[in-house]
Amino acid sequence: MHRRTAGEIDLTGSVKESMTVAPDEDRGAHADVKADPAGAEVDLDGAVCAVIAAAVGGSLPDRDRELLLRVL
Amino acid sequence: MDVLERRVRVKSLADPFVLHAISDTHLMARGCDEERLRRHVLDISREENSCVILGGDLVDCVAHDDKRFSPSSFRDAIQLRDLSDLLEYARDLVGDVFAPVGGRIIASITGNHEEAYAARHHVNVTAQLAEVLDCPGLGYSAFVKIRFVCGNETIPFMIATTHGSGAATSPGGKLNRLIATMKIFDADLILMGHVHESIAMQSSTLELDPGGIGDRTKTGVITGTYLRTYTMGYSSYGERAGYAPTRLGHPRIEITPATGKISVGWV
Numbered sequence: 611m612h613r614r615t616a617g618e619i620d621l622t623g624s625v626k627e628s629m630t631v632a633p634d635e636d637r638g639a640h641a642d643v644k645a646d647p648a649g650a651e652v653d654l655d656g657a658v659c660a661v662i663a664a665a666v667g668g669s670l671p672d673r674d675r676e677l678l679l680r681v682l
Numbered sequence: 683m684d685v686l687e688r689r690v691r692v693k694s695l696a697d698p699f700v701l702h703a704i705s706d707t708h709l710m711a712r713g714c715d716e717e718r719l720r721r722h723v724l725d726i727s728r729e730e731n732s733c734v735i736l737g738g739d740l741v742d743c744v745a746h747d748d749k750r751f752s753p754s755s756f757r758d759a760i761q762l763r764d765l766s767d768l769l770e771y772a773r774d775l776v777g778d779v780f781a782p783v784g785g786r787i788i789a790s791i792t793g794n795h796e797e798a799y800a801a802r803h804h805v806n807v808t809a810q811l812a813e814v815l816d817c818p819g820l821g822y823s824a825f826v827k828i829r830f831v832c833g834n835e836t837i838p839f840m841i842a843t844t845h846g847s848g849a850a851t852s853p854g855g856k857l858n859r860l861i862a863t864m865k866i867f868d869a870d871l872i873l874m875g876h877v878h879e880s881i882a883m884q885s886s887t888l889e890l891d892p893g894g895i896g897d898r899t900k901t902g903v904i905t906g907t908y909l910r911t912y913t914m915g916y917s918s919y920g921e922r923a924g925y926a927p928t929r930l931g932h933p934r935i936e937i938t939p940a941t942g943k944i945s946v947g948w949v
Contacts, residue, residue: 618689
C-alpha cells in the first residue's frame with residue numbers, strides 16, 4: 611500500500627481565467643510552420659495581398675505572400 | 683492499493699463541489715463514443731468548482747497477443763504503423779482528450795485493460811497515462827482523501843475508488859456488485875467502474891451519538907462508460923456475448939463539504 615500526496619488543486623479562480631490561452635509570442639516567427647490554432651481558413655484569392663502590395667508600393671514575392679497570408 | 687491525500691481549495695465550503703467520475707472510456711476502441719466524451723470534457727472545463735477523477739479502462743489497449751484482439755476493433759483513425767508503439771499512441775490520445783480539464787484531475791486509477799497490457803509488455807500503463815494527464819496514477823483501488831480548504835478551515839472527505847471486477851450483466855447483478863464493494867470500504871463515497879452501468883445508491887448504518895440514534899450514510903456509484911455495446915458495421919465483443927446496450931456517460935456528483943450532502947446526477 612502506498613501513501614502519497616499530490617499538489618493542491620485551486621478552484622478559487624474563475625474557469626474563464628484558467629482557460630485563457632497565453633499568447634504565442636513565437637507565432638509570427640514560426641508562422642510558416644504553425645497551423646492557425648483557430649482553424650480559420652485563409653483566403654488565397656490574392657485580394658488581400660494585392661491591397662498590401664499596393665500599400666508597400668510594389669509586388670510581393672511568392673514566399674512573402676504566402677507567409678503574409680498565413681500570419682493574417 | 684494506494685492512499686492519496688489531495689487538498690482542494692474552494693471559494694466556499696457551503697457551495698457544492700462537483701466531482702465528475704469518468705471511467706471505462708475505452709479510448710482507441712472503435713466502439714468508444716469519443717465525440718461524446720470530448721464534448722463532455724469540454725463542458726466540464728467550463729464548469730466552476732469542478733474536478734475529475736478517472737476510474738480505469740481509459741484506453742482499450744488490446745494488443746495482438748491478447749485473445750480479444752481484432753484489427754477491426756480499433757478506432758478508424760489508427761494506422762498500422764501506430765501499432766508499433768501502441769502505448770505512445772494511447773498517451774497522445776488520452777492527453778489530447780483530457781487536455782481541457784488539465785490541472786483539475788484528482789487522480790487516475792488502473793483498470794483491467796491497462797493491467798492486462800502492463801502484464802504482457804512490462805510497462806506501467808497507468809503511470810504513463812498519468813504523466814500526460816498531470817495527475818497521480820494509482821493502482822486498481824485507492825483511498826483518496828480530499829481535504830477541502832477555504833481560508834483556515836479544512837474539511838476532510840473520503841473517497842474509495844476501485845475499478846471493479848466480475849462479469850455481472852444484469853442491472854441486479856451489477857447493483858449487487860456495488861453493494862458488495864460498498865461493504866469493503868469505509869468511505870463517504872465509493873466509486874466503482876468495470877460493469878458499464880449508471881447506478882447510484884445510498885446505504886446507512888445506525889450509530890449512537892450524543893443526540894441519540896443517528897446514522898452514517900455511504901454513497902456508492904457505478905461510474906458509467908463511453909463504450910458502445912453495439913456499433914454500426916462492427917461486431918464488438920459485447921455484441922457477440924449478447925450484452926445489453928448501456929447508457930453512455932458518467933456520474934456528476936455534487937458534494938457540499940460543509941454539510942456532507944451528496945447528490946448524484948448523470949452526464
